[in-house]
Amino acid sequence: MIDGQIAFDYKINNKNEVYLSMARTSKIPTMKQMFAFSDYIEPNPNLKAEISRNIELGMNHYLSDGIIRVSLYNYAIKNKIEKINDKYVNINRAKHQGFELRYMTIYKNHYLNADYAYSRAKDNTGLALDLIPRHKVVLSDKIELTNKLNTTLEMIYESKKFEDEEKDQIKSYTLFNTHASYEINKNLKTVVSIKNILDKNYELDYGMPKEGRNYYVSINYNF
Numbered sequence: 294m295i296d297g298q299i300a301f302d303y304k305i306n307n308k309n310e311v312y313l314s315m316a317r318t319s320k321i322p323t324m325k326q327m328f329a330f331s332d333y334i335e336p337n338p339n340l341k342a343e344i345s346r347n348i349e350l351g352m353n354h355y356l357s358d359g360i361i362r363v364s365l366y367n368y369a370i371k372n373k374i375e376k377i378n379d380k381y382v383n384i385n386r387a388k389h390q391g392f393e394l395r396y397m398t399i400y401k402n403h404y405l406n407a408d409y410a411y412s413r414a415k416d417n418t419g420l421a422l423d424l425i426p427r428h429k430v431v432l433s434d435k436i437e438l439t440n441k442l443n444t445t446l447e448m449i450y451e452s453k454k455f456e457d458e459e460k461d462q463i464k465s466y467t468l469f470n471t472h473a474s475y476e477i478n479k480n481l482k483t484v485v486s487i488k489n490i491l492d493k494n495y496e497l498d499y500g501m502p503k504e505g506r507n508y509y510v511s512i513n514y515n516f
Contacts, residue, residue, distance in 0.1 A: 314349040326381040335380040341372045359398030389414040404435040428452040441476040466495035
């Protein structure tokens, strides 16, 4: 199984460029999907790998203090793996299409990012694919407080989505996260994160709630 990608870009002028990407990707079934030991999932050891042919067309517009990026994509998927009636099976064909709009700019010591994505994903019968939200928004503000200390505020929104043929609905959610990074010296950096600041009750898979407010501390050393 061979995957590959080819990409082209063309600079129209100093402020605009376009790009085209074509790729073939594969995704092998997981052990959970093939050999799960669960009362809720029937394993399927005969699953085939997903094969996707991807095309993305985009444009970058450069501003004096930032960039606007627009991209359109189309994924044609063969042997898409979906859960139907508590069993993972291969769907003959499916399509995942959409666009993404991103705006990035710098204002004083703020690095601002706004990202909106729209997705339309269906199988060849017209049913929506599992676990793919129609809308997703990410907003972030990275603030350089000093040359060694910066902090980031982040908001993530995902619209409602569905899981399996029974159409169990997974509700939309909005999360707020924050991160602080401090460079102790040129080789040592520490990061403190608070995820899900508002202790939001949400789930990525139906009936499987994610963590509430949680804290992370990491130390990175570069040799």
